[in-house]
Amino acid sequence: MKIKEKKPAAGRSGRTLPALVIGGVLLLWQAVAMWIDAAYILPTPVQVLQRLWELREPLFLVHLPATMGITGLGLLISLALGAGLAVWMDASRTAERALYPLIVASQTIPTMAIAPLFVLWFGYSIWSKVLAAILITFFPVTITIHDGLRSAPREMEEYMRTGGAGKWEIFWKLKVPWAVPSFFSAVRMAIPICVIGAAIGEWLGAQSGLGYFSKRMMTQLDGAGVFAPIVLLSAAAMLVVWLVERLEKHLVTWWKEM
Amino acid sequence: MQEKNVEFQNITFQYPEDSQRMFENLSFSVARGEFVAVVGASGCGKSTLFRLINRLEEPEAGRILVEGRDVREQKGYSGFMPQKDLLMPWRTVGKNLMLPLELRKIPKEKREPMAREMLRQVGLEDCWEKAPRELSGGMRQRVSFARTLLSGSDLLLLDEPFSALDFLTRVSLQEWLAEQWESLGKTVIFVTHDVEEALYLATRILVLRGRPVRQVESIPVPLPVPRRRQMLEQPEIQELKERLIAGLQREEAAYYEN
Numbered sequence: 001m002k003i004k005e006k007k008p009a010a011g012r013s014g015r016t017l018p019a020l021v022i023g024g025v026l027l028l029w030q031a032v033a034m035w036i037d038a039a040y041i042l043p044t045p046v047q048v049l050q051r052l053w054e055l056r057e058p059l060f061l062v063h064l065p066a067t068m069g070i071t072g073l074g075l076l077i078s079l080a081l082g083a084g085l086a087v088w089m090d091a092s093r094t095a096e097r098a099l100y101p102l103i104v105a106s107q108t109i110p111t112m113a114i115a116p117l118f119v120l121w122f123g124y125s126i127w128s129k130v131l132a133a134i135l136i137t138f139f140p141v142t143i144t145i146h147d148g149l150r151s152a153p154r155e156m157e158e159y160m161r162t163g164g165a166g167k168w169e170i171f172w173k174l175k176v177p178w179a180v181p182s183f184f185s186a187v188r189m190a191i192p193i194c195v196i197g198a199a200i201g202e203w204l205g206a207q208s209g210l211g212y213f214s215k216r217m218m219t220q221l222d223g224a225g226v227f228a229p230i231v232l233l234s235a236a237a238m239l240v241v242w243l244v245e246r247l248e249k250h251l252v253t254w255w256k257e258m
Numbered sequence: 259m260q261e262k263n264v265e266f267q268n269i270t271f272q273y274p275e276d277s278q279r280m281f282e283n284l285s286f287s288v289a290r291g292e293f294v295a296v297v298g299a300s301g302c303g304k305s306t307l308f309r310l311i312n313r314l315e316e317p318e319a320g321r322i323l324v325e326g327r328d329v330r331e332q333k334g335y336s337g338f339m340p341q342k343d344l345l346m347p348w349r350t351v352g353k354n355l356m357l358p359l360e361l362r363k364i365p366k367e368k369r370e371p372m373a374r375e376m377l378r379q380v381g382l383e384d385c386w387e388k389a390p391r392e393l394s395g396g397m398r399q400r401v402s403f404a405r406t407l408l409s410g411s412d413l414l415l416l417d418e419p420f421s422a423l424d425f426l427t428r429v430s431l432q433e434w435l436a437e438q439w440e441s442l443g444k445t446v447i448f449v450t451h452d453v454e455e456a457l458y459l460a461t462r463i464l465v466l467r468g469r470p471v472r473q474v475e476s477i478p479v480p481l482p483v484p485r486r487r488q489m490l491e492q493p494e495i496q497e498l499k500e501r502l503i504a505g506l507q508r509e510e511a512a513y514y515e516n
């Protein structure tokens with residue numbers, strides 16, 4: 001309740017402060033870039049925007065959809081796989097002991113170093129990129145959902161058991177609803193990570209996509225052209241995160257009361 | 259009236275993490291329709307009694323009978339009400355009340371009428387669609403009590419149900435519970451820290467003493483039912499109260515010496 005009362009004020013500064021910071025950074029960037037005066041090293045934000053506008057057709061019609069497709073696919077697979085593993089580890093101590101260390105270890109694999117292998121395996125098809133995206137998204141997704149399932153209050157579980165609930169009922173009626181907010185935070189966290197994974201994959205080998213496009217611009221020493229797709233990529237990721245947040249607010253109204 | 263509802267037969271129990279037994283060869287019984295208050299120093303094992311009845315813990319030796327049958331042979335024989343209401347925040351009040359009915363596999367079409375009727379009995383018929391967070395602490399405890407009743411069993415185990423409430427709410431809920439008990443004719447075992455609450459509500463008080471607990475002291479409350487609060491002023495009751503409190507203080511002191 002107390003948190004609720006404070007919220008309006010927090011909301012206002014919650015928006016103005018980041019806006020100020022972003023504005024400040026942009027101004028600084030503009031100043032430094034103008035002082036360096038070499039667009040192939042550091043283009044100004046204005047130059048980046050100009051380039052974004054000039055390249056709008058290939059960027060929006062070809063490369064953005066390509067990257068978003070890979071991201072979406074990677075995200076779906078990571079979520080399905082992560083949720084499945086999380087449920088399994090929650091249900092079985094043995095599975096948890098066997099898999100948890102592996103999942104943690106998978107995180108220490110340097111994606112950049114291993115992704116060329118995926119190109120060897122899958123060629124320039126989207127699967128090499130999807131795999132790179134899954135590789136870095138999968139870990140945080142699994143861990144977050146697993147934590148959510150595991151944190152279901154013991155007392156509630158015991159209460160259900162005294163009422164005669166079996167494992168299955170405890171899972172569906174307690175663990176799943178309890179873990180819904182964790183699932184959403186997993187999604188919110190996974191989106192930008194997955195975008196990065198897709199872009200890395202594209203850097204290493206692709207014929208389309210924003211990562212590929214920015215690499216091509218680099219070979220042409222087009223600084224603004226390198227930045228434009230990156231700006232677009234971040235904007236797209238932020239938009240999707242925002243949409244997921246809206247959906248979450250709509251669906252999960254009870255979480256903050258706990 | 260003298261028929262036994264709950265019977266502990268030579269129960270010995272120790273938590274695996276504990277160095278000492280909690281109960282040793284403990285036997286006592288509660289008759290059908292009784293309202294028994296269990297008092298004892300903090301940590302003496304009051305909640306553990308309930309955990310044993312509900313089979314959340316298994317005794318090392320001895321048997322627990324409910325309605326004359328071993329608890330290991332039955333399911334759904336008790337309605338448990340914990341100190342925290344443990345209402346599920348993602349369910350409305352109505353849906354929370356239907357949980358025990360779901361667990362009892364009551365046919366779908368019968369659940370809502372049963373739950374609505376129970377909500378009316380506890381005087382909260384307007385709250386069906388509300389979320390638990392919209393209710394006051396006292397209202398939530400009443401919903402929790404209604405949910406306990408919907409477990410359908412004749413044995414109610416209440417673990418300090420009012421201890422988190424403010425004084426006035428507690429007093430009015432005590433009166434309300436006394437009425438409910440008189441009209442429902444169920445067996446109630448009520449754990450409390452509050453000697454006055456025990457004297458006001460119970461027909462008999464069980465005192466747990468020592469570590470391990472080897473026997474319970476049984477003290478009938480010499481007051482007629484229905485109770486009025488003024489009855490507690492009688493010198494005889496005052497004396498009993500002083501005696502109980504002094505006993506608990508000695509226990510508490512011994513506990514801290516260990």
Ligand SMILES: Nc1ncnc2c1ncn2[C@@H]1O[C@H](COP(=O)(O)OP(=O)(O)OP(=O)(O)O)[C@@H](O)[C@H]1O
Nearest residue numbers: 273274275276298299300301302303304305306307
């Ligand atoms: N899950 C557990 N594992 C190990 N020991 C436990 C566990 N639960 C309780 N205990 C032990 O039992 C004691 C508390 O038992 P219990 O909760 O039955 O007491 P209580 O009489 O209900 O206490 P309170 O009045 O504080 O609620 C503690 O001192 C602790 O040592």
Ligand SMILES: [Mg+2]
Nearest residue numbers: 304305306417
């Ligand atoms: Mg207790």
